[in-house]
Amino acid sequence: xxxxxxxxxxxxxxxxxxxxxxxxxxxxxxxxxxxxxxxxxxxxxxxxxxxxxxxxxxxxxxxxxxxxxxxxxxxxxxxxxxxxxxxxxxxxxxxxxxxxxxxxxxxxxxxxxxxxxxxxxxxxxxxxxxxxxxxxxxxxxxxxxxxxxxxxxxxxxxxxxxxxxxxxxxxxxxxxxxxxxxxxxxxxxxxxxxxxxxxxxxxxxxxxxxxxxxxxxxxxxxxxxxxxxxxxxxxxxxxxxxxxxxxxxxxxxxxxxxxxxxxxxxxxxxxxxxxxxxxxxxxxxxxxxxxxxxxxxxxxxxxxxxxxxxxxxxxxxxxxxxxxxxxxxxxxxxxxxxxxxxxxxxxxxxxxxxxxxxxxxxxxxxxxxxxxxxxxxxxxxx
Amino acid sequence: xxxxxxxxxxxxxxxxxxxxxxxxxxxxxxxxxxxxxxxxxxxxxxxxxxxxxxxxxxxxxxxxxxxxxxxxxxxxxxxxxxxxxxxxxxxxxxxxxxxxxxxxxxxxxxxxxxxxxxxxxxxxxxxxxxxxxxxxxxxxxxxxxxxxx
Numbered sequence: 001x002x003x004x005x006x007x008x009x010x011x012x013x014x015x016x017x018x019x020x021x022x023x024x025x026x027x028x029x030x031x032x033x034x035x036x037x038x039x040x041x042x043x044x045x046x047x048x049x050x051x052x053x054x055x056x057x058x059x060x061x062x063x064x065x066x067x068x069x070x071x072x073x074x075x076x077x078x079x080x081x082x083x084x085x086x087x088x089x090x091x092x093x094x095x096x097x098x099x100x101x102x103x104x105x106x107x108x109x110x111x112x113x114x115x116x117x118x119x120x121x122x123x124x125x126x127x128x129x130x131x132x133x134x135x136x137x138x139x140x141x142x143x144x145x146x147x148x149x150x151x152x153x154x155x156x157x158x159x160x161x162x163x164x165x166x167x168x169x170x171x172x173x174x175x176x177x178x179x180x181x182x183x184x185x186x187x188x189x190x191x192x193x194x195x196x197x198x199x200x201x202x203x204x205x206x207x208x209x210x211x212x213x214x215x216x217x218x219x220x221x222x223x224x225x226x227x228x229x230x231x232x233x234x235x236x237x238x239x240x241x242x243x244x245x246x247x248x249x250x251x252x253x254x255x256x257x258x259x260x261x262x263x264x265x266x267x268x269x270x271x272x273x274x275x276x277x278x279x280x281x282x283x284x285x286x287x288x289x290x291x292x293x294x295x296x297x298x299x300x301x302x303x304x305x306x307x308x309x310x311x312x313x314x315x316x317x318x319x320x321x322x323x324x325x326x327x328x329x330x331x332x333x334x335x336x337x338x339x340x341x342x343x344x345x346x347x348x349x350x351x352x353x354x355x356x357x358x359x360x361x362x363x364x365x366x367x368x369x370x371x372x373x374x375x376x377x378x379x380x381x382x
Numbered sequence: 383x384x385x386x387x388x389x390x391x392x393x394x395x396x397x398x399x400x401x402x403x404x405x406x407x408x409x410x411x412x413x414x415x416x417x418x419x420x421x422x423x424x425x426x427x428x429x430x431x432x433x434x435x436x437x438x439x440x441x442x443x444x445x446x447x448x449x450x451x452x453x454x455x456x457x458x459x460x461x462x463x464x465x466x467x468x469x470x471x472x473x474x475x476x477x478x479x480x481x482x483x484x485x486x487x488x489x490x491x492x493x494x495x496x497x498x499x500x501x502x503x504x505x506x507x508x509x510x511x512x513x514x515x516x517x518x519x520x521x522x523x524x525x526x527x528x529x530x531x
Contacts, residue, residue: 119462126395131427132487133392134524136457136465136498137473146475146487150453153508196470199456199503244433251452251475251485252427 002271004095006224006231007087007378009038009217010343015180015334019109019211023055026213027107028064034215035065039228040101045217047072047099049090051082051106051337061105072099078247080287080368081260083338084376088237090218100219106339107213132249141206141288143248144370145198148290151257152200157293157308159200163191164311165289166204166331171317173328176354180208181332205289207330214339216346225381232349232363232378236272240264241372248370260373261298261366268375269300276300279377280360281323281348283341285368286330292316294369318355326355341365345378390464393522400428403442408523412444413514415484426484445484447514448530449476452485456503471499476512476527491515491526498526 011033013019013026021029035042045067048058052075062070072093076085083106090102110116118139125133137143151157170186173179186204194202224231240263244253269275276299284295293307301322302310310316316324327333327344334340345365347353361382366375394405407414417424418432419439431438454474461469471489478484492500494515512527 122392123390124393124395126398128427129392130394130398130401134394134522135473135487135489136468136471137455137487138392138457138462138465142455142457142473145455146453146473149455150475150508153453196456196458198458199470246427249487251487254483 001092001095001234001237002273003233003235004221005091005218005234006221007216007234007346008219008224008227008229008231009034009040010215010346011035011037012214012340012343013212015178015210015212017110017209017211023107023109023213024060024064026211027056027061027105027215030107030213030215031061031065031103031105034103034217037229038217040217040219042066043068044101045103046070047090047093047102049074049076049086049093049102049104051075051086052077053079053082053337054106056107072102076374078368078372080285080338081371081373082367083342083374084237084365084367085239085374087216087218087342087376088239088374091234091237094218094220100223102218103215104218105213105215106337108336109211110209128246128249137249139198140248141201142198144288144290145201146251147256147370149200151290151294154257155305155308159192161293161308161311162201162205162289163188164316165286165292166191168311168314168317169286169325169329169331172326172355173332176327176333179328179333180210181328201288201290207287207335208332210334210336212334212336214336214343216342230350231381232346233381234376235274235379236268236377237375238264238267238271239372239374240267245372247372250370257294259294259298259369260371261295261369264366264373264375265299268377272377274362274377274379278362279322279364280362281326281357281364283325283329283345283365285338285341285366286325287335287368289331291369292324295366298369299364299366299375318357323355323357326353326357338367342376345376349378349380390462391519392462392464393520396522400430404428405522407442407444408516408525411516413447413525414442415445417441417443424481424484426486446479448479449486449512450479450482451475451490451506451508451510451512452477453508454490454503454506468497468499470503472501472503472506474506474527486525488525488527491528493528494526
C-alpha cells in the first residue's frame with residue numbers, strides 16, 4: 001500500500017473542557033470540515049473507520065452528514081493505540097478498492113462515561129484488571145507510572161527528562177492558537193513543584209482531558225493529485241501487538257519496557273523505503289510524558305535507555321534534532337485519544353503548522369505506547 | 383471488616399473458573415501460579431491454553447512466596463471513593479524469587495493485616511526482598527507483601 005493513498009482533507013472542532021454540542025454533533029462537524037477542506041462531496045464518501053470506543057455509530061454519522069452508500073466500515077480497538085490504525089484501515093480499504101473515499105474520525109467528551117472506563121469499574125472484576133485493581137492500581141496513570149519507575153531505575157532517567165517532554169510540548173502549544181494551553185506558560189520550577197498524581201508522575205506528566213472531534217479524508221494517490229490540498233501520502237502504516245503483551249499492565253512478559261512500539265516500528269520501517277534518520281518531524285502519542293522516551297527508543301531514533309537523554313538540550317523541540325509534538329500534543333494541545341497528532345502530522349507535510357519544520361517531507365505519527373498500537377509515516381508526494 | 387476494608391473495594395470475581403484456584407490458594411495460605419501439565423511452562427496471570435505447547439491441561443502449583451520488588455509507585459488522588467481515604471499509598475510489583483519473569487502486582491504492608499498505607503513509599507526501593515502474607519477482605523483473601531529478613 002506504499003504511497004497508494006493520501007490524506008487529502010482534515011477537519012477539527014474547537015477544543016474545550018465543556019462542549020455544549022453532543023458527541024454526534026461534534027463528529028459531524030469535524031467530518032464536514034474535513035470534506036470541505038478536501039473539496040469532496042459528502043455523497044462521494046463510501047468508507048468509514050473509527051474507534052471501538054467511538055460513541056457515534058456509523059449509521060448515525062452517515063445519516064446526519066449525508067454520506068453516500070458505504071461499502072467499507074471498520075473499527076479499531078485499544079483506546080489510545082487505535083488512532084493511526086483507524087486511518088490505516090481506511091487507507092488499506094482505499095488501496096484495495098473496497099472504497100474510493102474514506103473518512104476516519106474520533107469524537108470524545110471528557111465527561112462521557114465511555115471516556116473514563118477506569119472510573120466505571122464494578123466492584124467485582126473478572127477481566128485482566130483482577131490482577132491489578134484490587135491492589136489499588138486503579139488508573140491508567142498508575143499503570144504507566146509503574147513502568148516509568150522501572151525505566152528510571154534501569155536507565156538512570158530522571159524527572160528532569162520527563163520535564164523536558166512536558167515543557168517542550170507546552171512551548172509548542174504556546175505557538176498554536178487552537179491549543180488548550182496556548183496562553184499558559186510552564187516553567188521547570190512549576191513542573192518540579194506540581195502535585196503528585198502517581199509518583200514518580202506528577203500533574204504535568206499527564207495529558208489533558210478534552211472535548212472535541214477530528215476527522216481526515218483519505219483517497220487514492222491518483223485522485224489526490226487533482227484535489228485542492230497538498231496531499232499527505234500514506235507512505236507506510238503498521239499496527240503492533242507484541243507476543244505475550246498485556247494492554248497497559250504489561251508487567252507479565254519477559255521484557256515489559258520493550259512495548260508495542262517496537263513491533264509496529266519493525267513493520268513500519270520494513271514496508272517503507274525510509275528510515276528513522278529520514279524523519280523530519282514526529283508526533284508521538286503522549287498520554288503520559290514517559291511514553292516519549294519509550295517511543296524514541298521503540299521507533300529506532302536512539303538505542304535502548306537513551307530515550308531520556310534524547311530529550312535534553314531542546315533536541316525534541318522546534319529547531320532541535322527531532323521536533324516532537326509540534327502542536328502541543330496530548331499534553332498541551334488536546335487529548336482526543338491521539339487523533340489530533342494525526343492532523344498535526346498532515347499540517348507539517350502541508351507546511352501549515354504553527355510550529356512548522358522547514359521543508360518537512362517525512363512526518364511520523366504514532367499511537368499509544370503501552371497498548372496494542374499503530375503508526376503512520378506520511379510524506380510529501382515524491 | 384478489617385481496618386483496610388471498604389464495601390466499595392474492588393475485588394476479584396470468584397465466579398471466574400480460570401482464576402479461582404489462585405484465590406482459593408490465597409485462602410489456604412499459598413501463593414499459586416499456573417503450570418502446564420504437559421510441558422511444565424509456568425504462566426501468570428492464568429490462561430486457558432499453554433502458550434508454549436498449546437496444551438489445555440492446566441494445573442496450579444504453590445510458589446516459594448518470596449520475591450523482590452521490581453517496581454513501585456505511590457498513589458495520590460483523585461481516586462475512587464473506596465481508595466481516597468488511604469492515599470497516598472504505595473503499590474508494588476514483585477518478581478518471584480525462583481522465576482523472576484513471574485510478577486505480581488500487590489501491596490507492601492508493615493505487618494500482616496496492616497493497611498495498604500502502612501509503609502511509607504520513601505522507604506521502598508527496587509530490589510528489596512519480600513515475602514507473601516495474606517489478608518481476608520470481605521469474602522476474598524488477597525496476597526499482601528512484607529519485607530523479608
